[in-house]
Amino acid sequence: MARRIALITDSLQYGAWQTEALRQGSHKSKIVLIIALRKTQHGEKIAARQFVIEAVRSIWLRVPKQNKGSKQLEQSSVDYRFICPTTDQHICEDALEAHQIDTIVDSSLDQFASGLTKFHGTTIFSYSESAAQKLVLSSFVREQSKTPIGQLSYSHQPGHPGDGVSRLLPVWAKVYPYSLRRSYQEFQRMANATLITSFNQSEQAPIFSPSSLETIQDELSGPAVLSVVLQTFLKSFKRLVYGAFFEKNWSVGTSKVDFSPLDQTKLTKADIVEIPTHSAYRFFADPFFSSDGKAIRLEGLNKATGLGEILEITSDGSISPNPIKKGKHYSYPQSFVYNGDEFLLPEVGSHSAQYIEKIGDQSEKFSLKGLESSRIVDATMHCEDGYWYLFFGFADTAHAILNLWIASDLFSEFRPHPSSPICLDPAGARMGGAIFRKDKNLYRLGQDNQRGYGEAVNVYRIKELNPNRYVETVCGNVSVDGAFGPHCLNKSPDQKTLVLDYYKDVFSFAAGWRRLLAKFAKGAA
CATH class of the missing domain: 2.115.10 (Tachylectin-2; Chain A)
Structure with missing residues (x-):
């Protein structure tokens, strides 16, 4: 039986890597409901404080805010039935119950679904474009060789060998120190593969948990990001x-x-x-x-x-x-x-x-x-x-x-x-x-x-x-x-x-x- 899915997004704008994952998972699932969260004044202030990050992303490193394949969900090949624009938890929970949702795919920046207390189905956390870009930038600031995307958690089904034994599959994206753009594209590729795996492996019920964004905001200061730009150019020349x-x-x-x-x-x-x-x-x-x-x-x-x-x-x-x-x-x-x-x-x-x-x-x-x-x-x-x-x-x-x-x-x-x-x-x-x-x-x-x-x-x-x-x-x-x-x-x-x-x-x-x-x-x- 196909899973009934609700998408939670900060807006209806989805990148090509996200819509492709949804399309490939459509043979085992049905997107019934889309909950589009309204932008808040708090969110606008955060964006203003991140002016340097926005400039690096859109000008120096030429990583567009929405990758070229992005499109409105209602104009894409993703099938759905209803759109519910709200940030009210009670309205969301009522909508989930009314549409008999058993799986949520939450790509909101604040992981909105984690605050829903009445929903007892499966929640798969994905990434917003903004969160993905911040994680990649953070890997450059920390000089890491790979970006932690998260992990897939498996709880084995009864009746199979190894009952009750969980399996954790960490997910990483390679960092190319000479190119933020290529590193971001690699992050998209791996996040896409992870989401497709979550959809397709229904028999083993993997749940994706993304990396925490709590400490990243303080790391991405203007000087740190500008230093990343300089180091990237130098490493590109060395390459x-x-x-x-x-x-x-x-x-x-x-x-x-x-x-x-x-x-x-x-x-x-x-x-x-x-x-x-x-x-x-x-x-x-x-x-x-x-x-x-x-x-x-x-x-x-x-x-x-x-x-x-x-x-x-x-x-x-x-x-x-x-x-x-x-x-x-x-x-x-x-x-x-x-x-x-x-x-x-x-x-x-x-x-x-x-x-x-x-x-x-x-x-x-x-x-x-x-x-x-x-x-x-x-x-x-x-x-x-x-x-x-x-x-x-x-x-x-x-x-x-x-x-x-x-x-x-x-x-x-x-x-x-x-x-x-x-x-x-x-x-x-x-x-x-x-x-x-x-x-x-x-x-x-x-x-x-x-x-x-x-x-x-x-x-x-x-x-x-x-x-x-x-x-x-x-x-x-x-x-x-x-x-x-x-x-x-x-x-x-x-x-x-x-x-x-x-x-x-x-x-x-x-x-x-x-x-x-x-x-x-x-x-x-």
């Missing part, structure tokens, strides 16, 4: 210099360190035996062991084409004469065994929907059913208790949103897992290697991309994994002393050897030119 004259010099190595998933592990240069990069390639990255542990498969970036190729390195260190995959851009070559055959799951998102193929037989590609038209990133397959679980990110949101899909068989249709998405955080949403087991516990590796790409790997203990429920908690971290990384880490089948990648920033007059050529080559492929 241009880096793009023109610096590049990441990746390496791959092995290590015998038996790291604990529960610790903060820092590998030293002495811990790692580097695999020499072949002269035909700019670098090696994304290493995985073969299923039998006798070879390492990795991405080699071809100097001539600027495209990634999948190479195999044998135990004696020699490279197989013919790449496993070449001609287009390939990376992240995870493999797994199904009915005695080893299958390769390469990343092909730059040019194709995801597929698998048998190792040694490229004559036939098998599309993943359910994802035939999707471009996905760093897909990682895992089989547990007869079910096949696919961890991946969609190409445009992989840096911050990790999805989990499930199938009863490798060649059956994959569908979203009831707990998906399972991570909404740039500190671990992008997969950083295969799922592994240690001391009977399962662990997931996630790239820590909150400050820069591939700076380290965070380790997550998988507490529950079944067709109905997924729960994980961050428990450890792996980094490399004197370098950035790893961003891909894997264990050999006998658990005795690690293979990982890492990088250093190096100066080169040709860095910018090579960066442009690489983008062109991937686009052409």
